[in-house]
Amino acid sequence: MTRHEASPYATVMGDGQLTGRPTVYPGAGPYGGDLEVPEPLVTGGKTWADVDQDICMHAERFPTKRWWLAFSVALGFLGVLVFALITLFYAGMGIVGVNQPVSWGSFIINFVFWIGIGHAGTLISAVLFLFRQQWRTGINRAAEAMTLFAVACAGIFPIIHLGRPWFAYWLVPYPNARGPLWVNFNSALAWDIFAISTYGLVSLTFWYVGLLPDLATVRDRATHPWRKKLYNAMSFSWTGSHRAWRHYESAYMILAALATPLVFSVHTIVSFDFATSVMPGWHTTIFPPYFVIGAIFSGFAMVITLMTFMRGYFGMTHYITLNHMEAMAKILMFTGMMVGFAYSTEFFMAWYSGSEWEGFVFKNRAFGPYGWAYAIMFTCNAIVPQLFWFKAMRRNTWALFAVSILVNIGMWFERYVIVVTSLHRDFLPSSWGMYALTAWDYAILAGSFGLFFTLFLLFVRVLPVVAISEVKGVMDPKVARSNPSRAAAAAIQEA
Amino acid sequence: MMPTSTRGVLGHFYEPDDALAAAAKVRDAGWKHFDFLTPFPIHGMEDAMGQKKSWIPYATAVLALCGILFAQGLQNYVMVWDWPMNFGGKPHAAWPAFIPITFEAMVFWAALGSAIIAIIAGKKDTIPQPPPLLVKTGATVDKFVLWISATDPKWDAARAEAFVRSLGADGVTLVDVAPRPGSPFGGRSGRGEPGRTAGRIEQGHTDEGGADA
Numbered sequence: 195m196t197r198h199e200a201s202p203y204a205t206v207m208g209d210g211q212l213t214g215r216p217t218v219y220p221g222a223g224p225y226g227g228d229l230e231v232p233e234p235l236v237t238g239g240k241t242w243a244d245v246d247q248d249i250c251m252h253a254e255r256f257p258t259k260r261w262w263l264a265f266s267v268a269l270g271f272l273g274v275l276v277f278a279l280i281t282l283f284y285a286g287m288g289i290v291g292v293n294q295p296v297s298w299g300s301f302i303i304n305f306v307f308w309i310g311i312g313h314a315g316t317l318i319s320a321v322l323f324l325f326r327q328q329w330r331t332g333i334n335r336a337a338e339a340m341t342l343f344a345v346a347c348a349g350i351f352p353i354i355h356l357g358r359p360w361f362a363y364w365l366v367p368y369p370n371a372r373g374p375l376w377v378n379f380n381s382a383l384a385w386d387i388f389a390i391s392t393y394g395l396v397s398l399t400f401w402y403v404g405l406l407p408d409l410a411t412v413r414d415r416a417t418h419p420w421r422k423k424l425y426n427a428m429s430f431s432w433t434g435s436h437r438a439w440r441h442y443e444s445a446y447m448i449l450a451a452l453a454t455p456l457v458f459s460v461h462t463i464v465s466f467d468f469a470t471s472v473m474p475g476w477h478t479t480i481f482p483p484y485f486v487i488g489a490i491f492s493g494f495a496m497v498i499t500l501m502t503f504m505r506g507y508f509g510m511t512h513y514i515t516l517n518h519m520e521a522m523a524k525i526l527m528f529t530g531m532m533v534g535f536a537y538s539t540e541f542f543m544a545w546y547s548g549s550e551w552e553g554f555v556f557k558n559r560a561f562g563p564y565g566w567a568y569a570i571m572f573t574c575n576a577i578v579p580q581l582f583w584f585k586a587m588r589r590n591t592w593a594l595f596a597v598s599i600l601v602n603i604g605m606w607f608e609r610y611v612i613v614v615t616s617l618h619r620d621f622l623p624s625s626w627g628m629y630a631l632t633a634w635d636y637a638i639l640a641g642s643f644g645l646f647f648t649l650f651l652l653f654v655r656v657l658p659v660v661a662i663s664e665v666k667g668v669m670d671p672k673v674a675r676s677n678p679s680r681a682a683a684a685a686i687q688e689a
Numbered sequence: 690m691m692p693t694s695t696r697g698v699l700g701h702f703y704e705p706d707d708a709l710a711a712a713a714k715v716r717d718a719g720w721k722h723f724d725f726l727t728p729f730p731i732h733g734m735e736d737a738m739g740q741k742k743s744w745i746p747y748a749t750a751v752l753a754l755c756g757i758l759f760a761q762g763l764q765n766y767v768m769v770w771d772w773p774m775n776f777g778g779k780p781h782a783a784w785p786a787f788i789p790i791t792f793e794a795m796v797f798w799a800a801l802g803s804a805i806i807a808i809i810a811g812k813k814d815t816i817p818q819p820p821p822l823l824v825k826t827g828a829t830v831d832k833f834v835l836w837i838s839a840t841d842p843k844w845d846a847a848r849a850e851a852f853v854r855s856l857g858a859d860g861v862t863l864v865d866v867a868p869r870p871g872s873p874f875g876g877r878s879g880r881g882e883p884g885r886t887a888g889r890i891e892q893g894h895t896d897e898g899g900a901d902a
Contacts, residue, residue, distance in 0.1 A: 242728060242831035367767065376767040380776060385789040392793040396800045403804050407729070410821065411829040426822055430808055433818045434726040434828035435836075436734050438811030443730050444743035445807030452749075452800045455792075463789050666831075667729035675703045676831040 206237045209516040214589060235329055235668050238512040242666050242674045245513075249660045250415055252508055257655060260507060265651045271644020278637040279354065287357045289634045296617045296629035301355040303609040304639055306485075307492070308348035308646075309390070309464055310605065312397070313457050314493020315341030319400060320453035323446075329521050331664040332513045335408075336504060337497050338401040339657075343649040344496075345394045347642045352386070354638075382466040389463040396456055400449045406432050406442070407663040461486045468612065474551035475559065475616035478543065484536040491529035491575070492605035498522050498598035500650070502591060504659065513660050520588040526601065527582035533608075534576030551621065559615040563628065567607050567614070574604025696839035696865050697819060698849045700858025701832035705731045708833035711856045712737035715835065718852065722816040722841035726828035745810065749803045756798030760791040816840065819864055832860075 206212065216230040223229035240248070257265070282289060292299035315337040322330040353362045365387050367377045377384045409429035416422040432438070465485035468476040501519065504510045544556040560568045578600050587593045619626045631639075653659070666674065702708045708725055715723050716739040725734060735742065768774075769781045817838045819826060828834040835858055837849050846863060853861050 246830055367763065373772070376772050378774070378776075379764045379768050379790060380779075380783055380786040385793075388790045388793040392797040396796060399801055399804045403807070406808070407829070411728075413821070414825065414829045422822060430812065431818075431821050432811075432829075433821050433826070434728060434834070435811070435815060435818055436725040436727060436730070436738060437740070437815040439727070439730040440735050440740060441743045441745055441807045441810040441814065444745040445803050448746060448749050448803050449800055452796050452803075456796045456800075459789070459792055459796075463793075466789070663729045671704045671706070674831070677703075 205239075206234050207239060208237050209511055212237065212516050214517055214520050214585065233517060234670065235332060235515070235517070236513055236665060236674075237515055239673060240512055240669070241676060242669065243676060245660075245662055245665055245669075245674075246411055246415060248510075248512070249658050249662055249665075250412055252654060252659065253412065253656055254415070261651065261655070264507075265648070268644050268647035268651055271641055272648045273641075273644070274637050275641020275644055278634055278641055279350075282354060282634060282638070283359065289632060290638075291630055291632045291635050293627075293629075295620055295625055295627045296614055298355075298613050298617060299629060300631050300635040300639060301351045303606065303613050304642060305348050305351035305355070306464055306609045306613075307606050308344045308351070308642065309393075309461065310485075310489035310492045310609075311496045312341040312344035312348065312393070312493060313461060313486070313489035314497050315339070315344070316393075316397060316400075316453050316457040317490050317493065318497065319404070320450040320457065323450045324454060327521075328668045329518050331661055331668050332510075332515070332518050333497065333501055333522075333660075334664070335401075335404065335657075335661040336500060336659050338397065338404065339650065339653045339659075340493075340496060340500060341397050342394070342401060343646050343653075344493075345390070345397065346649065347646050349390065349394065350642065350645075352390075382463065382470045385463045386467060389460045393456060393460045396449070396453060400453055403442070403446060403449060404661055404664075405657065406430065407434065408658040408661065410434065411662050412658060458486050461489045473616045473620070474549065475555040475612070478540070480536060480539060480543065484533075484540075487529055487532045487536065488575075488605060488608060491526065491533050492602060494522055494526045494529065495598040495601035495605065498526065498594050499602065502595045502598070505591070508654070508659065510660065513665060516589050516591075519591065519594055520585075523582045523588040523594055523597075526597070527579045530575055530579030530601070534572075537572060537576060555616055555619075558619055559611060562615065562619070564611065564615050564618070567611050571604050571607040571611050574600045575608060578604070696846075696863075697817070698837050698846070698853055698861065698863050699819065699824070699826060699834055700853035700856070700861040701827060701834045702858060703831075703833070705833060707857070708835070709733055709737045711835055711858065714856055715837070715852075720837055720841055720843060720852075722838040722844075724816055724818070724836045724838070726819075726826050726832075726834040726836055728829055728831060728833075731833070743807075743810075745803055745807050748806045749799050752802035753795045753799040755802075756795040757791055759798065760794035761787065764790060824864055 212233055214233070216232045219229040219231070221228065236245070238244075290299065290301075292301070315334075318330050318337040319334045319341075322334075353359045356362060364375075365377060365384070367379075367384075377387075406429050409425050410432035413422055413425035413429055413432075416425060462482040462485065465481040469478060469481040471477060498519065501514050501522070505514050505519075541556055541560075544552045547553075558564075578597055581587045581593060581597060614629050618629055702711060705727070708727065708731060712725055712734060716737065723738075725731070725738065727734075764787045765782060768783070768787075773781045817840055819836060826832065826834045826836075835853060835856070837844075837853065839846070841849075843849075850861060850863055
């Protein structure tokens, strides 16, 4: 039997040859039905050895000029964050926009925004894993890294929102000399501490477990003995043993099964911060699903933004193909419609409840002084993604990139609308007020992006940005295997 | 640390299906201390190698229960016993309010514990492995490597090597790395049978005895 028989996968060399549709062989399937062969997830006729080279290469050579350029911009914004935070700690909360009646401002908005961004990473790594969506293999490593860095950004905001961040450790329940004075476990804010810290640590674990085999690949490619030893220690001397794989696969499945309800619980608990209060516009049962779906929506937008860079900057088009981008566009449109549906449901419920306050808040939200923010939110989140009904748009990288940026803006404004409009006009018209971000609010927001991109750019320099072992598992062995006769022929030619 | 075997025999295959077929043959031939080193997990390899299913899920269940007990214990201790407070006449043991933290603690214990136990199990619940810093197997790149450790009760170097060759493996090599005194890994070759490859091993690509033959 010949081992090098032609595979239909071998001929797909790039995005240009992908259609996003399976090849149909009429009558060739089981029971006389049609056989649909999906397009390959990796293009370019890559072998398993090519995968190592293409992905590890970026961490093995001196950084390119473009990387330095991007890194210095990101580092500049990180500097802005550090400067703004030092000023905030020195001068106090008076320099930012929060005051009565809007006592929750940009810090809470940014916190919910960044936590939401993180959710898509877990969705891709855990939920799509359980649903056996094999296209996730190309993007899950970078998406999980995005989760970790987004959670790191989010974690800053509740702490600085405290006003006296040096007492942040009081949020942790531990036996102490203050009574002991415990946190109130009936409070949604105490639940938040547990939810966010669990989410951060479980995401880190999931990401690291996924990295183990790839760290061994980097180790085996390393030439410098220290680099070899470092990556060997980081991979816990991974050999690829099937006796280890069997426990590894079991644990990975369990982590996915645990991370799936976790990702839903985290944004549910974040929404409890609002929903357990008695403010009109916040005190609604729709908040948990509304927040979770909004989080996944915004996170997918950020994944599309990052993957566009990965394709362009790092030339990952063979691993993150147009088919991957199209699949993400579909999820973006689907979640966008769910978010739009939630916006409409809120209005219906405000009217149907018969509550005067609820009705006023929603009229004020859409047509009051912050109507412009509502318009940005609704346009970017519910209307713009409708573009993806058209296949040509789903497969157009520029359209994808533009929509992903607009959705990120729209989702930031969604949190702005939720936080600000419910607070600025409450029950007593005499205490109504307006809210505006100050320059320091903007500096901290911009700086958090600096932190995010600094961490992401460091990540692409030291770790494999695509899950190598998972990508290898979804490749066609007929194409990807090492070919000893070809290698021998090349050796003879060289000699 | 991982038990490393200084002695054993290696041979590689090029495709997962070949590795599966070979694993079943090794199992049926009665070898116990053998392993397949692969770049990615192969579906059905547990059966082919005659292994039981992983016991990690049981550890997860126990850890999840510990997490639940920890969270329930902490919250009830604080809210009912150590610092009971009256919030509008509501009961101290407000169990619905304890659910979110109980859930998070369950996930935290189960996830972190399972990951740590799986990593340790991958080192302990195994056979001696070829030391990864000394022996280049190619298993992290594109080879599906059969490894028979010298700790196997049936071990006999010549017979093991002949057996691996008979399976159609390529690059069959007898590994014999002597550890340097005071170092976890060797780096100095020796103690090998004369004429055998020993120490640092580089495998060439040859068609001799390959899966294609």
